[in-house]
Amino acid sequence: MSLRLYNTMSAQVEEFRTLRDKQVFMYACGPTVYDYGHIGNFRTFVAVDMLQRFLRQSGYDVHYVMNITDVDDKIIRNAARDGVSVQQYTAKYEKAFLEDSAMIGIEPPKLVRATDHINDMAEFVGKLLAKDIAYCSDDGSYYFRIAKFPAYGKLSKKDFGGMLDGARVDVDEYDKDSARDFALWKAPKPGEAFWQTSIGPGRPGWHLECSVMSMKELGESFDLHAGGEDLVFPHHENEIAQSESLTGKTFSQFWFHVRFLLVEGEKMSKSLGNFYTLRDLVLKGYKPSSIRYLLTSVPYRNQLNFTFDGLKQAAVSVDRLRNFRQRLKDKNFPSGSDPAIRTLAHETITHMREALEDDLNTAQAQAAIFEMVRLANSALDAGKVKQNDVAPLLEGLSKFDEIFAVLEDDDRPKMKAVFDWAVGEGREKEISSELREGIRSAELSDSDIEQKIAAMEGARKARNFKLSDSLRAELVAAGIMIENTKEGARWRRK
């Protein structure tokens, strides 16, 4: 079997094929760096990250490019408001985006900045102009002539035949031939930042940026283009129009769109007070791994209801997986193997693969790993797991984690980084007691902890339970979880 993916262009699930054997050339529309990224942004980026991870797990050589939009109207306005250059303004949020992406386990794609490609974009407009696909208005702005691209609307399935000019846009406000025509290049208004180029001064339109950079990095035709569902129209429709009317070739074979999420059952919006950046959530004390897990637990084309209760549940689920892995690593097992266990591990790997090949059904892949965990835990309790069974089980976990990336327990340093950032930004007030609690266990070193545990174990052996309980209570209060097992005490940071 092989991967089947929903393609927005065909509006159905198709077998995923690439132009070049075992190589994938893919592009995702990245962030506009005018503010910190919110969890809706990261749902999309995490979904594309999982796709990319799964393609690599499936043996593809993945060329994954994401753009950073570091120039647009809002950026220019905000930079002017703050009295800083566009570059100064965006640098802060670009850095934040990279940190946040790493925090939530996104493997870095190749990033390309709009401002590094201004001349390429101007040239692109020049080529469209030469073909009479673009035209210049009196103020020096350039527009795309949609009448020159009859396929316009094929991605969003819109019929523009009946749409009248002026129906929704005040034509007089713009110097356009047709209301549908969109801006390729915007001439600067007085006082605005601009670039001097071969087609005159100004700044690129948003759609242009992605066409130019994706084709420069990946070729005129590439395999897959991704983004949030809102980008289908007009952004991606416009990218197609620009690119295909210039090259005459199919721009992207596959179009991958991620559904918006809801927060506590409602659309996320600032006015509803349910608008959260990744950092907001960490400040509230939630772990990055919980956030990632919750975002991955609903297949990308379904609406995901992001709730605080869900985050708490996600944390428990992640702990369950981590505990299981720890259990496999800690114990000494008798030699030999149990064929049933090996079979279980291999079937789990197969089930996960089948689930993900079915348009990335992450919920089913998770069900498969939990099935394995439950049965293997049961076998562990019964003493049926042998030395040679450990590796296959660990392989199952690792296949899972190559996609989901939540097993590594590195939440604390990440949370500490957010803590430090908040302090640096003068936002201490937003640091919750839960976050303080969450990073408290970092104050004790491993050797401190092990010393205390040795003392506790000694007291237990001497059956001085009063002393051992008080030592344990001390550690628990410091955020250290302890389990007394037959093989000795096991601990982890909460």
Add this chain to the structure above:
RNA sequence: GGCGCGGUACCCAAGUGGUAAGGGAGAGGUCUGCAAAACCUUUAUGCGUCGGUUCGAUUCCGACCCGCGCCUCCA
């Protein structure tokens, strides 16, 4: 108004024309000095409502109710 998606247990959430995955929470139990972890049992004759097709529908069709998205730059 046009086009599209969805409504599954207390919560989150898969899925299928043949009798409801998984996780969390709750209850009971096993293990344990206690705790934790883990395991076992239990929690939807039921899948928005009402009709229809069918031997049989949660799954297909229709109507209705509710939620959500896009319809010019919000992931």
